[in-house]
Amino acid sequence: MPTDPFSDRPAAKKRASKKTEQQTLTPDEFARALRAIAGELERDPQLARRVTEAMRAETPAPVTETAAPEPEPTAKKPARPFRPRVIEGARPDLGPGVPDPFALRARLGETGLAAALDELRIGSLRAIVREYKLDPTGKALKETDAERLRKLILRATASHRG
Amino acid sequence: MTAICIANNKGGVGKTTTAVNLAAGLARLNQRVLLVDLDGQANATYALSGRVHPVPSIYDVLVGERKLETVIWQSNEENVWLAPGDGRLQNIDVELAARPGREWKLARALNGQDFDYILLDTPPALGVLTQNALAAANSVLIPVALTEFSLIGMDKLDATIEELREQLDLDDLRVLGVFATFYEDTTTARETWSILEKKFEGQLLETRIPKNLDLEKAHRANESVLSHAPASSGGQAYMELAREVKKLVAAQSRPYDRRRSTHAN
Numbered sequence: 001m002p003t004d005p006f007s008d009r010p011a012a013k014k015r016a017s018k019k020t021e022q023q024t025l026t027p028d029e030f031a032r033a034l035r036a037i038a039g040e041l042e043r044d045p046q047l048a049r050r051v052t053e054a055m056r057a058e059t060p061a062p063v064t065e066t067a068a069p070e071p072e073p074t075a076k077k078p079a080r081p082f083r084p085r086v087i088e089g090a091r092p093d094l095g096p097g098v099p100d101p102f103a104l105r106a107r108l109g110e111t112g113l114a115a116a117l118d119e120l121r122i123g124s125l126r127a128i129v130r131e132y133k134l135d136p137t138g139k140a141l142k143e144t145d146a147e148r149l150r151k152l153i154l155r156a157t158a159s160h161r162g
Numbered sequence: 163m164t165a166i167c168i169a170n171n172k173g174g175v176g177k178t179t180t181a182v183n184l185a186a187g188l189a190r191l192n193q194r195v196l197l198v199d200l201d202g203q204a205n206a207t208y209a210l211s212g213r214v215h216p217v218p219s220i221y222d223v224l225v226g227e228r229k230l231e232t233v234i235w236q237s238n239e240e241n242v243w244l245a246p247g248d249g250r251l252q253n254i255d256v257e258l259a260a261r262p263g264r265e266w267k268l269a270r271a272l273n274g275q276d277f278d279y280i281l282l283d284t285p286p287a288l289g290v291l292t293q294n295a296l297a298a299a300n301s302v303l304i305p306v307a308l309t310e311f312s313l314i315g316m317d318k319l320d321a322t323i324e325e326l327r328e329q330l331d332l333d334d335l336r337v338l339g340v341f342a343t344f345y346e347d348t349t350t351a352r353e354t355w356s357i358l359e360k361k362f363e364g365q366l367l368e369t370r371i372p373k374n375l376d377l378e379k380a381h382r383a384n385e386s387v388l389s390h391a392p393a394s395s396g397g398q399a400y401m402e403l404a405r406e407v408k409k410l411v412a413a414q415s416r417p418y419d420r421r422r423s424t425h426a427n
Contacts, residue, residue: 130240
């Protein structure tokens with residue numbers, strides 16, 4: 001195996017040590033790097049999926065109690081672990097466009113419809129209420145709570161069916 | 163019908179955010195809008211439907227496998243329809259390389275569509291997709307981020323528009339306007355703005371889109387900022403941009419019949 005003929009020289013060691021220092025990120029730089037990575041992952045769902053798979057595959061073994069260090073009495077609450085926001089998107093079987101809640105209920109039943117609605121974000125839920133005229137008062141279109149919209153859709157499709 | 167290409171060869175200047183929110187703004191002015199997502203990242207598609215890389219998409223139209231009508235959806239915004247994009251668009255340059263009339267595929271597909279506005283969201287490159295968008299458009303809207311490096315490389319877009327005008331005989335393709343995005347009151351923004359004023363004299367729009375977190379939150383909620391946070395600074399600015407664009411288009415508008423010519427073979 002080839003070796004670096006200059007590695008024993010003091011200057012080379014100094015350079016190597018300086019390089020290591022330079023490679024250490026400051027907290028600010030580290031935070032910026034993480035934000036940049038998060039941005040990339042949001043922009044590129046395929047990359048996000050690959051990273052998630054890789055993270056799942058390399059989950060470290062659980063730390064035993066004896067190995068865990070004693071928490072310092074003055075220690076602050078630990079920061080939440082970094083988790084990239086993976087964009088999953090709505091299920092392909094919802095079909096194109098604004099999902100039809102009546103067709104979904106007929107096909108998947110109430111539980112299936114509820115599960116499908118759980119995956120949708122507020123923009124899609126609002127669109128369902130608007131497109132299928134589930135709220136004659138129009139008030140729900142200003143609703144900012146996704147859970148209330150889900151309940152409204154479940155209620156409206158159930159009463160229509162009954 | 164007016165087809166507007168939202169273009170800038172730089173990434174991260176707010177093309178998709180503009181496409182999504184301008185579409186919603188025009189829809190609120192009682193216009194029927196079709197948004198065509200030509201970016202392989204398909205972020206506009208996600209922002210207006212919650213779908214990630216759906217198939218079929220505009221890709222299938224450009225390669226001749228489908229008619230445009232079969233890939234148009236109702237989006238999450240009222241009066242806004244979507245021709246979605248997907249990841250295959252990233253390799254379409256190769257697919258279309260040897261095909262004759264490759265710059266005219268989109269123009270041909272848009273002929274006969276019944277919308278007041280067609281907004282074309284383009285990738286941050288000047289490849290065949292942006293060429294298709296420019297060839298299909300009546301006008302170009304150019305967002306410029308007021309950041310340190312925003313003006314570097316913009317000459318390339320000017321040159322491409324000029325080159326295409328000559329090559330494809332696009333005499334009536336015009337720059338509808340250049341407008342500022344990510345605006346905040348900083349020295350860099352002020353300096354960049356004054357450079358823009360000189361460079362695009364007479365083309366610079368009055369509306370400036372501020373840096374506003376609600377714009378990003380709206381994407382994540384799969385709706386426009388006008389639905390998500392209409393009173394936010396971003397929401398108000400995009401509504402203002404829609405009014406300004408509508409006014410400009412009304413002043414310039416001509417029938418969308420150039421693409422019916424023999425170009426589209």
